[in-house]
Amino acid sequence: MRPVGALGVVSWVVAFFVALPLVVVVAAAFTSANYVAFPPVAFGTRWFGQALASPEFREALALSLELAVATSLIATILATGVVWCLRGASPRTQRTGVAFFSLPLMVPVVLIALSSLQLWASLGAPRSMALLLVGHLILTTPFALRIMNAAFSMLDPTLEMAAHTLGTTQWRTFLRITLPGVKAGITGSLALTFLLSFDDVVVAVFLAAPGVRTLPAVIFNHLDQSLSPDLLAISAVIIAISVAVILVALRVADIGMLYKPVGARDALRAPALETP
Amino acid sequence: MKGTATHTGMKATATRAGILGAAVLLYAIGLVAPLAVMVTSLRHYSALGVPPPGLTVGNFIEVVTEPSYRGAFGATVAMSSTVVVISALLAYPLCLYMRRTSRRVRSILLIVVIAPLLVSVVVRTLGWQLLLGPAGIIDRAIGVTVLYTNAAVLIGLVHLFLAHMVLALMSVLGGIKDDLLDAARTLGASEARIFRRIVFPLSLPGLLAGSVVVFGASTGALITPLFLGGARVDLASVEIYRAALVLFNWPLASAIAVCLLVVNYGIVQAAERLLHRRAAWVPA
Numbered sequence: 001m002r003p004v005g006a007l008g009v010v011s012w013v014v015a016f017f018v019a020l021p022l023v024v025v026v027a028a029a030f031t032s033a034n035y036v037a038f039p040p041v042a043f044g045t046r047w048f049g050q051a052l053a054s055p056e057f058r059e060a061l062a063l064s065l066e067l068a069v070a071t072s073l074i075a076t077i078l079a080t081g082v083v084w085c086l087r088g089a090s091p092r093t094q095r096t097g098v099a100f101f102s103l104p105l106m107v108p109v110v111l112i113a114l115s116s117l118q119l120w121a122s123l124g125a126p127r128s129m130a131l132l133l134v135g136h137l138i139l140t141t142p143f144a145l146r147i148m149n150a151a152f153s154m155l156d157p158t159l160e161m162a163a164h165t166l167g168t169t170q171w172r173t174f175l176r177i178t179l180p181g182v183k184a185g186i187t188g189s190l191a192l193t194f195l196l197s198f199d200d201v202v203v204a205v206f207l208a209a210p211g212v213r214t215l216p217a218v219i220f221n222h223l224d225q226s227l228s229p230d231l232l233a234i235s236a237v238i239i240a241i242s243v244a245v246i247l248v249a250l251r252v253a254d255i256g257m258l259y260k261p262v263g264a265r266d267a268l269r270a271p272a273l274e275t276p
Numbered sequence: 277m278k279g280t281a282t283h284t285g286m287k288a289t290a291t292r293a294g295i296l297g298a299a300v301l302l303y304a305i306g307l308v309a310p311l312a313v314m315v316t317s318l319r320h321y322s323a324l325g326v327p328p329p330g331l332t333v334g335n336f337i338e339v340v341t342e343p344s345y346r347g348a349f350g351a352t353v354a355m356s357s358t359v360v361v362i363s364a365l366l367a368y369p370l371c372l373y374m375r376r377t378s379r380r381v382r383s384i385l386l387i388v389v390i391a392p393l394l395v396s397v398v399v400r401t402l403g404w405q406l407l408l409g410p411a412g413i414i415d416r417a418i419g420v421t422v423l424y425t426n427a428a429v430l431i432g433l434v435h436l437f438l439a440h441m442v443l444a445l446m447s448v449l450g451g452i453k454d455d456l457l458d459a460a461r462t463l464g465a466s467e468a469r470i471f472r473r474i475v476f477p478l479s480l481p482g483l484l485a486g487s488v489v490v491f492g493a494s495t496g497a498l499i500t501p502l503f504l505g506g507a508r509v510d511l512a513s514v515e516i517y518r519a520a521l522v523l524f525n526w527p528l529a530s531a532i533a534v535c536l537l538v539v540n541y542g543i544v545q546a547a548e549r550l551l552h553r554r555a556a557w558v559p560a
Binding site for chain 2: 109223
């Protein structure tokens with residue numbers, strides 16, 4: 001046998017390294033002192049109250065949540081629709097379609113942010129949540145599409161054919177057979193797109209304006225100043241929300257699906273491995 | 277009866293067209309806008325007033341000839357390559373362990389590794405500032421302030437993108453059938469030989485896919501170099517940010533962005549070709 005012990009030790013050290021910065025933020029937020037210290041000097045929860053009472057943080061949190069909910073709903077509906085539309089097509093068209101709709105994944109986020117900024121400025125569009133929404137949809141829809149594509153590919157088409165043969169209308173078939181069949185994919189897509197939007201800082205910073213600043217963009221503005229406990233407290237709130245959504249997502253969906261194919265070429269190559 | 281069926285059929289077709297239309301429109305914005313950036317990169321810039329009309333390659337000449345920009349690109353490629361290598365070295369043993377351990381341990385490890393991927397980078401940066409900064413834990417333990425050095429950026433980026441590598445590797449390592457390894461064992465192959473001749477070659481596509489994602493993500497990463505590297509660390513993404521949002525020189529920012537895209541694409545293509553050719557040699 002190979003030394004499983006050594007591998008195990010390395011694995012847990014890596015996991016520790018990965019968890020460390022988040023644990024530190026949460027732990028340091030529970031302090032009653034007026035300054036940031038780790039390990040925390042005196043346990044207390046007052047900074048959470050203070051952070052959530054601050055209008056700057058509260059408005060930003062509300063905007064972030066609204067934006068993330070809107071992004072996840074629209075991206076998931078669009079992705080479901082697109083995959084559903086592509087289903088009737090030939091495998092070749094389907095692959096091309098998925099590759100096309102994955103294209104934004106190959107553009108660095110900085111470039112998407114910079115180009116959005118230039119596009120909206122040149123059109124004279126006032127900064128608003130709508131612009132952020134479009135930016136986040138561009139960021140998240142490819143991921144939603146990948147999840148929905150995986151979910152639909154596991155759906156048994158004979159069920160829908162049976163429904164059709166029995167005289168069910170297309171809509172009824174979609175609502176009663178297709179949608180329940182891809183429920184796990186939809187939950188996974190909603191969760192992932194929510195998180196991607198909720199976490200985004202690059203697009204949010206490039207498109208930020210007074211009154212249109214998401215919570216990560218607000219934290220970004222504070223990052224070059226000395227750390228304050230209320231900043232850690234609001235960050236701990238972000239961690240709590242994100243981890244809760246992640247746990248829900250992992251319960252229902254296989255996030256690993258996303259990572260198999262990256263570009264169109266990988267998409268064609270990866271499945272070949274399944275049959276050695 | 278027949279009329280209703282056709283009617284709903286048409287309704288469904290209209291819905292499909294609507295959905296596809298909306299999606300294509302969104303993608304048109306998402307994909308055409310970056311193209312527009314390439315046009316901006318050819319425009320003149322003037323700090324005051326209206327820039328002269330017409331197109332110029334001056335911005336690109338500035339990016340290519342100015343030593344500080346050249347240095348930034350070199351630093352970006354070096355940093356991203358190091359991030360790829362280190363995350364592969366960390367992710368590989370982790371994935372091998374996850375392959376053979378119990379389901380329960382595997383899912384715990386997977387959650388621990390994936391969770392930070394989906395927590396905002398600003399929050400993670402805060403955590404590293406606490407750990408690596410002056411009077412942070414590392415400073416108090418060994419008296420070294422890691423923050424605002426290349427090492428801090430490296431740690432931050434590996435932390436940021438390790439999960440991509442883990443997931444890409446898991447997707448191939450998880451797919452290797454135990455029967456295959458058992459067969460090799462039965463035929464008397466040593467564990468080292470099995471790894472070298474079966475597991476590693478079969479994992480190459482995942483390693484490659486993970487490397488491409490991690491490399492691309494590292495070259496584009498902005499927040500981590502900006503706040504963990506401080507003024508001392510200069511990467512291409514930081515230059516884009518500075519040119520766009522500090523100097524408001526959009527043509528220059530666009531030129532740097534276009535160069536970054538080209539460099540990134542070129543290296544990824546070269547790596548793919550190299551590994552693809554190598555993979556063909558290795559007997560499966």
